[in-house]
Amino acid sequence: MTAACAILDAGVEPEALLADLASGLRQGSVVPYLGPGLAQQMDADAAPSPVPATPEALAEFFAGKVALPRRAKGNAWASAQHIESYKHRATLSAWMAEAFQPPVAPTALHAHLAALDLPLIVDSWYDGAMRTALAAHGDTWGEVQGITRAGIGEDRWYRFYDAGGAEVHRAQAADWTTLLYKPHGGALPARNFLISDADYVEVLTEIDIQTPIPEVVKDRRRDRAFLFIGCRFHDQLLRTYARQVTKRSGARHYAIVDPAALTRNEVKFLSAQGLTPIALPLARAVEILRDAA
Incomplete structure (x- = not known):
């Protein structure tokens, strides 16, 4: 039995487990942690993402702009640093x-998540799909984004934005029904990007003591489970953020995975973090989350 098979062989029927988690989402006890894979093509009728949908695709985009050294090719963060x-x-x-x-x-x-009025949604990619879905649902939400500290001359790790895209004081977040947290920043509304190695130097130095994570996120994650959707853990940076954002929250967390694609490091991470893997095609998992009674 391979390591990937071993962690999946837990005697849990994945569709039944995901249906239970869908109920937890509706009750607000489960926090969705969205990765770039959610916006990728999930079935024959879906259009492919118009933006880079993986860190590797983003590295390819950079490679189309400038010649990259060998060490940076295929790595979005090293490419950005170059x-x-x-x-x-x-x-x-x-x-x-x-x-x-x-x-x-x-x-x-x-769209389904936007309609649930969830206390917290984590979105780990730079596109604005989740923001657009929330905007279509109403204006009782707001967003906090990680920001680069390089050259801004400010002692801040993040900025808050209301549903209209205006920057606001952090105190307003207490009144939002749903908080959208984008730890790496986002293209909308203000082009905040944590992307280069230099951007992450200070963050990774401080993240173990949780300084770069907003207090309102710490409050809203308490005692809640996380469900990773469209996420990979094949890079140390991705693993670090997943571990630190879920720190001091609920006791159990879950990840929708493709067993055939898991790397050895991903298997180790799932095991070490006690992350329960749910082996289902993403399209089927989304169907269950959306339609489970």
């Missing part, structure tokens, strides 16, 4: 804005 170092931060920001300029239509799951 551009920032040799072209300027303004160039990197402009190219990120270009990459994520095309609007990404919300999936059926984005």
